[in-house]
Amino acid sequence: MAVKVYVVYYSMYGHVAKLADEIKKGASSVEGVEVKVWQVPEILNEEVLGKMGAPPKTDVPVISPQELAEADGVLFGFPTRFGMMAAQMKAFFDATGGLWREQSLAGKPAGVFFSTGTQGGGQETTPLTAVTQLTHHGMVFVPVGYTFGAKMFDMDKVQGGSPYGAGTFAGDGSRWPSEMELEHAFHQGKYFAGIAKKLKGSSA
Numbered sequence: 001m002a003v004k005v006y007v008v009y010y011s012m013y014g015h016v017a018k019l020a021d022e023i024k025k026g027a028s029s030v031e032g033v034e035v036k037v038w039q040v041p042e043i044l045n046e047e048v049l050g051k052m053g054a055p056p057k058t059d060v061p062v063i064s065p066q067e068l069a070e071a072d073g074v075l076f077g078f079p080t081r082f083g084m085m086a087a088q089m090k091a092f093f094d095a096t097g098g099l100w101r102e103q104s105l106a107g108k109p110a111g112v113f114f115s116t117g118t119q120g121g122g123q124e125t126t127p128l129t130a131v132t133q134l135t136h137h138g139m140v141f142v143p144v145g146y147t148f149g150a151k152m153f154d155m156d157k158v159q160g161g162s163p164y165g166a167g168t169f170a171g172d173g174s175r176w177p178s179e180m181e182l183e184h185a186f187h188q189g190k191y192f193a194g195i196a197k198k199l200k201g202s203s204a
Contacts, residue, residue, distance in 0.1 A: 002032055002033065002034040003032055003033045003034065003072045003073070003193070003196050003197045003200050004034050004036070004070065004071050004072045004073075005027045005033055005034070005035045005036075005071065005072065005073045005074070005075065005189075005192070005193050005196055006035075006036050006037075006038060006063075006068065006070075006071040006073070006074045006075070007020050007023050007024050007027070007035060007036070007037045007038070007074075007075045007077065007189075008037075008038045008039070008040060008063055008068070008074055008075070008076050008077070008092075009037075009038075009039055009040070009076065009077030009078060009089075009113075010039060010040045010077070010078045010079070010086055010088040010089045010092070011039070011077070011078075011079065011115075012049075012052070012054050012079060012086070012088075013053075013054060013055065013079075013170065013173050014055065015079065015115040015168055015170045015176065015177060016077045016078060016079055016113070016114070016115045016168075017039075017058060017060070018168075018176065018177050018182070019077060019113050019115070019166055019167075019168060019177055019181070019182070019185045020037055020077050020113075020185075021037075022166075022177075022182045022183075022185035022186045022189065023075055023077070023113060023166065023185045023186070023188055023189035023192075024037050024189060025186055025189065026185065026186035026187060026188065026189025026190035026191075026193070027075075027189035027190060027192060027193035028189075028193075029189075029190050029193075030190055030193040030194055030197060032197060033193040033196070033197060035189075035193070036071075037060055038060065038061055038062065038063035038067075039057070039058070039060045039061070039062055039063070040062070040063060040088055040089055040091075040092040041062055041088070041091075041092065042057065042088060043087065043088050043091050044088075053173075063092075065092065065095045065096045065098065065099060066098065066099070068096065068099060068104070068105060069099060069102075069104040069105065071108065072108065072109075072196055072199075072200050073108055073109040073110065073111075073142075073192065073193075073195075073196030073199070074105075074108065074109075074110050074111075074139075075110070075111045075112070075113065075188070075189070075192055076089065076110065076111070076112050076113075076130070077112070077113045077114065078112075078114055078115075078126075078130075079114065079115045079116070079170070080114060080115065080116040080117070080121055080122035080125075080126040082122075083121070083122040083125040083126060083129070084122070084125065084126055084129050084130075085114075085126060085129070085130050090133075093133045096137070099137065100136065100137055103138060105137040105138065105139050106137060106138030106139070107138060107139070107140060108139050108140065109139070109140045109141075109142045109192070109195055109196050109199055110134045110139040110140065110141060110142065111141070111142045111143070111144070111165055111188065111192045112127045112130050112131075112164060112165045113165040113166040113167060113185060113188060114126045114127055114130075114160075114165065114166075114167045115160070115167065115168050115169070115170050116160065116167065116168075116169060116170070117169070117170050117171060117172070118169065118171070119158065119169065121169075123160055123161070123162050123167050124162050124164065127162065127164035127165055127167075128164065140199070142191075142192055142195050142196075143163055143164050143165065144161075144163065144164070144165050144166065144184075144187070144188045144191055144192075145163050146163060147187070147191055148161075148183075148184050148187050148188075151180060151183065151184070152184075154180065157178070157180070158178075159178060159180045159181055159184075160177075160181050160184075161181060161184045165188055166181065166184040166185040166187075166188045167181070167184075168181045
């Protein structure tokens, strides 16, 4: 029976969505793993999004909180707002009270990936504060650590990401994920899927 990995994200301008695509590719490369990509509901109206210069949403399906329970593992992606996850993702987590009461997510592996505007804008604080959401659900946080290897020590160019997960810098919005950042995302997806597969196998 296939291991179901869900990649659940919010992306206003497309940077996190780009990372999600690579994470999906990485997770899908693990035999016996089935990956599905979702986006969380938008909470801002079209007028506000238009004033913010946000492009139209993609056709990636929108997930409901209850559908999280169907996954064997979940990778959550989100941009940073003032050093923490964007309100859209927080609103989604706030709507998972029913799952919390039923302990539907307890014991499931979970990871995070993210986008920030600047180097000091939350590449560590955003995932660190996101861990509280996973903790209250009893999920098993799976950081990528330094498994990406020597590339995490490359100081020749600006690159997002941290031991918590893959990341990118958006700058003023014009900078897109670099090749290195996309490689990190692919690696995280593959690494996470392998862990999810082991955990499901050990509980079978």
